[in-house]
Amino acid sequence: MNAKAEFDTEQLRTLLALTRREDLGDVGDLTSMLLPEASFRARGSWALVARESGRFCGEAILPALLETLAPEIKLEWFMPQADRAKISPGQTLARFTGLACQMLAAERTILNFLQRLCGIATMTSRYVAAVAGQHTKIYDTRKTTPGHRELEKYAVRCGGGHNHRAGLYDAVLIKDNHLAGIPINRLSHAVFQMLSRVETLPSSPAFVEVECDCLEQMEQLLNVVGIDVILLDNFSLSDMEEAVRMRDQSGLRGKVELESSGGTTLEQVGDIAATGVERIAVGAITHSAGILDLGLDAV
Numbered sequence: 001m002n003a004k005a006e007f008d009t010e011q012l013r014t015l016l017a018l019t020r021r022e023d024l025g026d027v028g029d030l031t032s033m034l035l036p037e038a039s040f041r042a043r044g045s046w047a048l049v050a051r052e053s054g055r056f057c058g059e060a061i062l063p064a065l066l067e068t069l070a071p072e073i074k075l076e077w078f079m080p081q082a083d084r085a086k087i088s089p090g091q092t093l094a095r096f097t098g099l100a101c102q103m104l105a106a107e108r109t110i111l112n113f114l115q116r117l118c119g120i121a122t123m124t125s126r127y128v129a130a131v132a133g134q135h136t137k138i139y140d141t142r143k144t145t146p147g148h149r150e151l152e153k154y155a156v157r158c159g160g161g162h163n164h165r166a167g168l169y170d171a172v173l174i175k176d177n178h179l180a181g182i183p184i185n186r187l188s189h190a191v192f193q194m195l196s197r198v199e200t201l202p203s204s205p206a207f208v209e210v211e212c213d214c215l216e217q218m219e220q221l222l223n224v225v226g227i228d229v230i231l232l233d234n235f236s237l238s239d240m241e242e243a244v245r246m247r248d249q250s251g252l253r254g255k256v257e258l259e260s261s262g263g264t265t266l267e268q269v270g271d272i273a274a275t276g277v278e279r280i281a282v283g284a285i286t287h288s289a290g291i292l293d294l295g296l297d298a299v
Contacts, residue, residue, distance in 0.1 A: 006060045006157075007150040015147060016068040019109055029105040040101045044298060048094040048114075050087040051293035054122035057158035058114040059083040061151065062094075065113060069106035073098035084121075084158045095299070107296045116148075117155040118292035124159025124285045127269055136273035136280055139164045139259070143283040152286045164281060165206065172198065172205040176213060176233070187220040195226040209259070218243050222250045229279065234262035237275055244276035 032040060050056075059082040066073050076095045079085055087093065096103060127138045138161040144152045153163045165171035174194060182190045191210055198205065209229035212218045221230055232243055243258055259279035260272050272280055 006154045009064070011150060012061065012064055013068070015151075016064055018147075020068050023109055024105060029101070032101050032104045035101075042100045043098060044100045044103065046096045046103055046107070046296050047092045047299045048096070049295045049297055050091045050093060051089055051295055053086070053088050054118055054292040055125040055159050056082050056085045056087050056093065057117040057121035057155040060154065061113060061117075062110075065110055066096075066106070069109055070096075070098065070102035073102050073106070084160075087118075093294075096296070103296075111294060111296060113151075115291035115294050116289075117151060117158070118294065120152055120155035120286055120289040121159035122292050123289040124156050124161040126266055127280075127282055127285060128160035130266055130269045131273040131280070134270075134273035136277060137162050138269075138285070139279050139281045140286055141261075141281050141283040142167065143287040145286075156285060159285070161282075161285060162279075169203070170206050172208045173231070174208075174210045175231075176211055179211075184216050184220060187217055188223045191221065191224045191227075195224065198226070211261075215239055215242055215246070218246060222246065222252065222256075227256055229257045229259050231259045231261055231281070232277065235260065237271055240272065240275040240277055 056079075059077070062075060066075060074097050076097070078092050078094055079087075082093060124138065124140075131138065140153055140156045140161060141164055142149075149166070153166070156163060165173065174191060178194075179187065179190060195208065198208065207228040208226055209231055210221055210224075210227050211231040211233050212221055213233050218230065218232070221227060230243075230247070232240055235243065240258075240260060247253060247256060247258060257278040258276075259281055260275075260277045261281040264272060264280060264282050264284070269280060269282070
């Protein structure tokens with residue numbers, strides 16, 4: 001696996017250049033410059049060690065991280081195909097060797113990236129495990145850290161989840177704010193009018209999704225041709241079950257997918273999957289994921 005297979009390499013390099021400047025500025029690591037010359041130029045080895053259980057993410061970006069922050073540090077993996085792998089406390093994942101001055105300057109930034117991405121992958125994997133055996137998939141949202149969306153969506157994939165739209169530019173999602181003030185009995189007509197202009201867009205959307213807040217709106221949307229996904233926003237379990245029944249009775253199973261969204265917790269997600277919806281969007285897997293504790297220990 002390499003970065004090019006996971007995300008835009010040039011975009012990653014731009015982000016890493018900003019990250020380098022953020023930490024090192026124009027002069028570098030002032031503290032390490034106070035070391036004796038022999039210590040500053042010494043060579044050493046450091047082990048990347050897991051301090052808690054989780055799902056690893058970051059193999060694909062480490063070469064670019066080192067190229068930007070510590071170009072003379074060499075990387076040796078102890079676990080092939082590390083991305084997506086389950087890791088355990090005390091497990092050594094990789095070894096870094098090279099100049100102490102470069103590792104001292106790079107170690108915190110390396111851990112910042114890896115711990116964050118592993119945290120997202122781990123949280124995603126827990127949601128995915130909670131719906132195992134169902135035909136429901138876990139999706140992320142646009143609730144990501146500005147500038148880090150591609151990396152965070154990569155981490156979602158490492159956790160077994162699926163990516164929703166990359167941004168406003170690649171898919172259509174008509175939300176309640178787009179439809180504000182439209183009465184329910186005019187909803188299908190209003191959405192139809194919007195979708196009739198899809199061909200005028202500067203690029204073809206990957207999919208068309210429309211949000212609804214109640215079963216009455218859902219009934220209206222089932223009459224509109226051209227919708228790929230209907231988003232059920234903050235529906236109760238019983239209303240989700242009814243929405244699935246309505247969709248199936250309309251002969252649209254396999255043509256229109258249903259997506260649950262709205263404050264989904266790990267405790268709820270299995271019950272939501274059991275209603276028969278095909279998709280569950282979970283903003284928490286990116287906006288509320290903590291870090292996974294990793295260490296870079298001198299060896």
